[in-house]
Amino acid sequence: MPNELRQLFATILVFGNPTNPMALWDNFKAHLMEDFVHRHDDASIAKALTYSVVNEKLSEHGKTLAMFDIHLPPELGLYHEQVVIDNENEQERGEEMYKQLNENQQEAADQILALALGQSLRSGRKCFFIDGPAGTGKTFLYSTLCNILKGQGKNSIVVAWTGIAATLLPGGRTMHSQFKLPLHLYDNSTCNLNPASKEAETIREAAVIFWDEAPMAPNCALKAIDIALQDIMRSKEPFGGKIMVLGGDFRQVLPVTRFASRAALIASSLKASPLWDKFNTIRLHQNMRTGPGKQEFSQWLLCLGNGDLPSIDDEIDLPASCLTDSDLIDEVFGQEINTDNIDEVASKVILCPKNEDTLQINNKALQRIPGPEKTYTSIDKVICENGEDPSEYPEEFLYSLTPTGMPPHKLILKVGAIVMLLRNLNIKAGLCNGT
Numbered sequence: 001m002p003n004e005l006r007q008l009f010a011t012i013l014v015f016g017n018p019t020n021p022m023a024l025w026d027n028f029k030a031h032l033m034e035d036f037v038h039r040h041d042d043a044s045i046a047k048a049l050t051y052s053v054v055n056e057k058l059s060e061h062g063k064t065l066a067m068f069d070i071h072l073p074p075e076l077g078l079y080h081e082q083v084v085i086d087n088e089n090e091q092e093r094g095e096e097m098y099k100q101l102n103e104n105q106q107e108a109a110d111q112i113l114a115l116a117l118g119q120s121l122r123s124g125r126k127c128f129f130i131d132g133p134a135g136t137g138k139t140f141l142y143s144t145l146c147n148i149l150k151g152q153g154k155n156s157i158v159v160a161w162t163g164i165a166a167t168l169l170p171g172g173r174t175m176h177s178q179f180k181l182p183l184h185l186y187d188n189s190t191c192n193l194n195p196a197s198k199e200a201e202t203i204r205e206a207a208v209i210f211w212d213e214a215p216m217a218p219n220c221a222l223k224a225i226d227i228a229l230q231d232i233m234r235s236k237e238p239f240g241g242k243i244m245v246l247g248g249d250f251r252q253v254l255p256v257t258r259f260a261s262r263a264a265l266i267a268s269s270l271k272a273s274p275l276w277d278k279f280n281t282i283r284l285h286q287n288m289r290t291g292p293g294k295q296e297f298s299q300w301l302l303c304l305g306n307g308d309l310p311s312i313d314d315e316i317d318l319p320a321s322c323l324t325d326s327d328l329i330d331e332v333f334g335q336e337i338n339t340d341n342i343d344e345v346a347s348k349v350i351l352c353p354k355n356e357d358t359l360q361i362n363n364k365a366l367q368r369i370p371g372p373e374k375t376y377t378s379i380d381k382v383i384c385e386n387g388e389d390p391s392e393y394p395e396e397f398l399y400s401l402t403p404t405g406m407p408p409h410k411l412i413l414k415v416g417a418i419v420m421l422l423r424n425l426n427i428k429a430g431l432c433n434g435t
């Protein structure tokens, strides 16, 4: 329980904008440190440990307690609980997974392991791109390598462009949080990483940096990371000489830039970066996800991604198995949604390209869940800083807006309704944007 409270405290600080964080800390610190008091029988150590653990949770969002004006008395110092890492277990798990790798995965694993364990490759390269369509086992490969390396006492850094991809990786963090990338990236953007910081030290110690979903990143992110790593490692080698393993699938989502033209999107892709030449591409071919009877659809998706399907004016024919004449909600969820088996309900999804369609479908689907509904409404207020008349923006108008990253004005929920988060609240616990 105290650990959940510490997480809640960190979440409130990051997302709740409290007016007096210090008062909150003073009021609740006894609850936040309860388990440490029992374990160490010393209030000062318990307080210092609590401070350190909350700081660690905040660091995932690029914050510290000091930023909220919460400080420890200097005489307490910082304590960290000794975490015992069971290297043997990791090694065993890694070896077990290694035995399962298919030929392409093994080829990639062997090259990366050889480098990480001190050998050099004939190509002289230290940067790889694992190119594989969906389901070809990229994530499985990174996990295998992380476990084997951990077993050998070597740490890895595992990052992804989105929080949801980071949750699938062992110890995964978002690129922005790990490398302190600014939210809005431009060609001259740099990482906000101090070479003397603890984060920089973690990066220096890492044997390999794994970066999943790399094609989603604009190439200015790659450039910013190259500069930061050269600075941290005090080396002019690409990425400061670190072993970089990027992975992903250019057939999936590319950098998302609002209103960008096709040409601008291509120009922002990793492949357009001068650094792309430094990468050795290793291709994975075998789809490890498709079960019997699914190969045909996965093959069709691959052709779609490769641009190999016949099209007229950029329109393609969908396979008949993807079409329905009946109501889409009936087809996916049935007439009544039984919430006794939440996992089954949560495994079904209707995707819409527009928020307004999503809202309509959500409201209809919600009617199929038995039980009373509860409505939560937002409070919107107009503040005009440039002398405009606030009455020009009636509340009804504000309520009708559905800006990206904001819930609708009226959020209707029922017990058993599936809720998707819009923020990265706690990636380690799997609570992030899109889950």
Ligand SMILES: Nc1ncnc2c1ncn2[C@@H]1O[C@H](COP(=O)(O)OP(=O)(O)OP(=O)(O)O)[C@@H](O)[C@H]1O
Pocket (backbone or CB within 6 Å): 100, 101, 102, 105, 132, 133, 134, 135, 136, 137, 138, 139, 140, 141, 249, 288, 289
């Ligand atoms: N060599 C393997 N042996 C057994 N199972 C595997 C192997 N490789 C991958 N898998 C399994 O196949 C599924 C797909 O693998 P994974 O998620 O790693 O693919 P991916 O390339 O990362 O997919 P995506 O691009 O969709 O993220 C997972 O369930 C994974 O556990």
